[in-house]
Amino acid sequence: MTLLYSEVEEELRAAVRGLLADRCPPAAVLKRVESDPYDLDLWKTLAGEIGVAGLLIPEQYGGAGASAREAAVVLEELGRGVAPVPFFTSAVLATHALLATGSAELLGELAEGRTTAALVVSFAASPYQPWRGSSVTVDGGTLSGTVSAVAGAEVADVLLVPVGGELYAVEAADAAVEVVPSLDLTRPVATVRIVEAPARLLGPCDLAEVLRFGAGLLASEQLGVAEWCLDTTLAYVKERHQFARPVGSFQAIKHRLADLWLDVVRARAAARAAAGDDSAVTVAVAQAWNAGVAVHAAEEALQLHGGIGMTWEHPLHLYLKRAKACEMALGTPGDHREALASLADVPGPERGQQ
């Protein structure tokens, strides 16, 4: 297992990056974010032409049969662009859950990019508390209940609902999906209400495992967010002059950016490790580190942009909001560190101790 990028991965990266630069640069994302956040035309091209929708789906179902490592590279680029497409929610989370059920037909549709799915779990759930925010129950072939803070649901054709140890499919038309004002403008969350909706049992679902898989890959998206923030800030402080010098020539600024770079370097290693190995330790390490680095990078970017960073017109805030929302998504850094207490044998104080 290597922590480097392969040539194939670099080609995939270049294709995604090129498409985003062309079709959906951050300024364009900002422009649509209050009316129609998702760019489904872009998604169609990405899913179909570049083929990212079926990346994780084996060839037998019509997918590319690639590994999580390639999906991770796509996520880096999508994070870098705060790209408003349902890749993570449909082609990673929902697809991974579906793969365990072997639902050939649905997988085929997803692979083609014809159908988009969403896993109906709260984005604030985690591998350690997978049921947080969900109250769905089964009754005689129908599902009822509410799930809060579901990501990607409003652009899904089919909703995949985990209940108990099983995964069910519900047609989007049979559920009420209400998007709520969301901290993350580029991946809003919705409340999904299901009342005696007809549901198809697809097969078994180990929800904690699915969320862990997602959390591991989310670290790559966080890396992309942090990289954009660092790069954009570097460019800005080289250009912006105050006191007749580039702001980036001031030593206090330089040292902070050096420290931030070092954090990002380590986030890259952590993301690569988690992309190649979804064991509980590796995922917890990557999330515990990268979630914080993304937030820190966005916060430093804002501060070092000065006033302009506080304005709505600069796309920086989209990254801050994405980073802060991701910090809570699929487990906070604190949740992941807490998990490491047992995973890495660093046990806490015993009962009765302070």
Added chain:
Amino acid sequence: MTLLYSEVEEELRAAVRGLLADRCPPAAVLKRVESDPYDLDLWKTLAGEIGVAGLLIPEQYGGAGASAREAAVVLEELGRGVAPVPFFTSAVLATHALLATGSAELLGELAEGRTTAALVVSFAASPYQPWRGSSVTVDGGTLSGTVSAVAGAEVADVLLVPVGGELYAVEAADAAVEVVPSLDLTRPVATVRIVEAPARLLGPCDLAEVLRFGAGLLASEQLGVAEWCLDTTLAYVKERHQFARPVGSFQAIKHRLADLWLDVVRARAAARAAAGDDSAVTVAVAQAWNAGVAVHAAEEALQLHGGIGMTWEHPLHLYLKRAKACEMALGTPGDHREALASLADVPGPERGQQ
């Protein structure tokens, strides 16, 4: 209650500072530290002529009847000088314990500075775990047991030993005091072994209260340590040139020192608050903050002195060692924060939560 210094306090400060500058500057402390750390001549002058030994002792017993605020100012100056005198151990900790027993004769001797006392508790004990490190028991008028890491014991004429809820006096000659190599070179700790030593019952002792009182005042010593580190570093970086500029003109250094100064400003407010109010909250706040500030100030001082700070010949390490040892003395910052959980109504997770 004011957080400012009174005129009387400033006069006391000037007297102590002048004496230390004259008799025991840091270079002199360093010179004696491996042979005979305590400067008992200096202590005699401080205790008798300036009268600090009896500061906390009421006039009826021959003391100055001053408040903890004056003792705090003396501690600031002694911290600033890492002065090797048993003021904190004898005139603060031991004296405060003794006051509760009303032992007139012994208090009179202490006030005069003729007798020096030490409270036989581990310096690593805290208001929350007052008995840590002690195994002394009473048996028919004699005491037996061991107490580790006792500060000031080797220069005490009389040992005040808390057992259960009582305070006993043991003559130093009747105990074995073995100084161990100590992290803090200027206030080494000793193991005190007592075997069936004749002991005089002095009266009641609320050990947690005594340690809390001590911890509150230790915050002023920590302030003094931090102030010396900051002042000495400021002087050094103004003088030291690298790259044909004073090191202190580099912005990254300037910003760190500005942040450090702000920490020290807040440590001064916290120390003053604890000097005027030994309630549990105020003491815990002062210790939780000042212990860390002293360590941070000493660590920054070392780093900003570069190579010279790593050498034995520069007295800076005496301050680092004092600060680090004080971080563990009478409760770590973590212990004090933990105490605030209930004192300030910020309760922890309930049982069964992660």
Added chain:
Amino acid sequence: MNEADIKHHIDAFRGANDPDNRLEFLRARFDAGLAWVWFPEGLGGLGVSRELQQVVERELAGTPQLNTGVQGIGLGMAAPTILAFGTDEQRRRFLRPLWTGEEIWCQLFSEPGAGSDLATLATRAVRDGDEWVVDGQKVWTSGAHHSRWAILVTRTDPDVPKHRGMTYFICDMHAPGVEVRPLRQITGEAEFNEVFLTGVRLSDDLRLGEVGDGWRVAQTTLMNERVAIGGAPVRRGGGMIGPVLDTWREHPELRTHDLHQRLLSLWVESEVTRLSGVRLREQLVAGQPGPEGSGMKLSFAKLNQALSGLDVELKRDLGYDDWTFRRSEDVDFYGRGAGYRYLRAKGNSIEGGTSEILRNIISERVLGLPSEPRVDKDVPWKDLPR
């Protein structure tokens, strides 16, 4: 005048004035010298120690009060500057309606190209007989849309080094050529404005201080601004930690050890910062102002950001209360939801002097550290690289 004297004076004032007529009451209070007692007589004060203001506030607690939100810039920044640099006529003209709230003030300082380096500002004022013609763009102006007057710094001489070619004015916000556009922030709201000045004519008697002395005048304004931002008294557990503690206590199910340890640390930091503010105010009252004031805004920004970030995480709330683009009436750090507070707090380390600039000021003015090599010191403003 001692405490008893002033109480006596207040009693007399209260006896003679009806608090039910708010505006008349405030005008009378100003005329009685009970607006700001340390100001000179005739200008809303009695020329006595600032300490005695506490007595006035206590005694007049139940009577009509100022709207410190909307009047903030006038009271905190314009007034002390007018007092220090204004002519007798300017003081008499402006201070009374400023204090009573009849005239609202805003501040035209920052520009898109002049933020931290305010002295590089480019808004030009050119003399034309008894008038000045002003052209330029200002930014981050709160309250511009309901202001009658502004304090304004301009460039009057581009041929001398930047600090020497500025002049300070009182700007008539109703003058032709003043255009106010809302500036939307990352919170969704437009709390600030951009102000475009196009051929705005200001008569020379609106100039505050000498021609070319604008930098020194502006320093007075800025110093007052920074104390105002970080220096307000709070109670233990108050300020930004308040809403976090409320959530914490009400929702035991949200607690984790990670959050607990971080919250305890921030509780301690809030408390020592609060104590430090108490000590600072004691020093001011005792007439021994210490350098500690310079640090208050720095601590305030850092704490607000850490606490509001923790708050969002504690709630695990992926929602936001409302993104509607609307004008807010005044500055609000603590209102609305955790997400709003988190985003708004990001501005605390930028507005009124960035934390970086404040660290420069502390290190040079308080700690006496040498300045960096300056490349812009003796260069005419017009030749500076931008």
Added chain:
Amino acid sequence: MNEADIKHHIDAFRGANDPDNRLEFLRARFDAGLAWVWFPEGLGGLGVSRELQQVVERELAGTPQLNTGVQGIGLGMAAPTILAFGTDEQRRRFLRPLWTGEEIWCQLFSEPGAGSDLATLATRAVRDGDEWVVDGQKVWTSGAHHSRWAILVTRTDPDVPKHRGMTYFICDMHAPGVEVRPLRQITGEAEFNEVFLTGVRLSDDLRLGEVGDGWRVAQTTLMNERVAIGGAPVRRGGGMIGPVLDTWREHPELRTHDLHQRLLSLWVESEVTRLSGVRLREQLVAGQPGPEGSGMKLSFAKLNQALSGLDVELKRDLGYDDWTFRRSEDVDFYGRGAGYRYLRAKGNSIEGGTSEILRNIISERVLGLPSEPRVDKDVPWKDLPR
């Protein structure tokens, strides 16, 4: 040469040499090109990819090994510099005994007045026929007391700007006028020395690189030093966190939630730093050295300091193992007690380039940020303010 070829070569070497005679075995290993395979043939190498060294180390694991502690400076810093800048004669003379450990090396770079700003160094070398006469004082020289040779940077031309007037030498530590004095550190030990050079005569064939080119030569040395300090591979849970975890697991009674949360954070930071080192070495092996190397020492110092500080606090140990003033044989970061480790780790952010200098280097060379205004650039060394 591929992996099979080199294995074959190693087998032949092993068959012909007796590992029981340590010195002879190492000499033969050097002569067989199995010392550092990426060095040229005849100089201990085979002129092949550095990647293959792993094969050599694996295959020769049970045979006599180098003493990397005492030989560290020779292997890590002197050797690459001699290879890059030495004459053929110098390479042949020095590399073999350097590698076998018959001759130990030290480094005469830092001076009391030239730490971070190494290029301002004042040790003078004056030409006298075929010799140079060296006078000056060096400091922070580890292993000077058992070294045969030193790498030395001197000032040969004080009349040109500082970077241009330096020359690099190999210094004979047995020459008259070389005096080594132990320099005691805050740990109590003397791991380093001060070296006084008084009229030391070095023949011109000990010069490394051109006269006046010393700064460039020294850069090669320093680059190798920084990679050496932070770049060693560690296992998960290894390095400075190792002893902390041991104590933590063995002493449940010492645990608190405060320490637990901090330890978990440091565990994560240790692990991502470790992964970053693994990735860096993969890049080197793949022939794509990345800029990440510059950061390794920085992370290493920060982690060592945080962990060793936590360790002392966890143990609540007010004692110290031993303050005796003694010479240590080599650098030891992890040995002895927690107190020693805490104090020793303070040096990690100073030795081999302070963390401040490393941040300067990263920001300028890796991130491309502009340098600060330089006041010493075109000034002759002798006229610089000190």
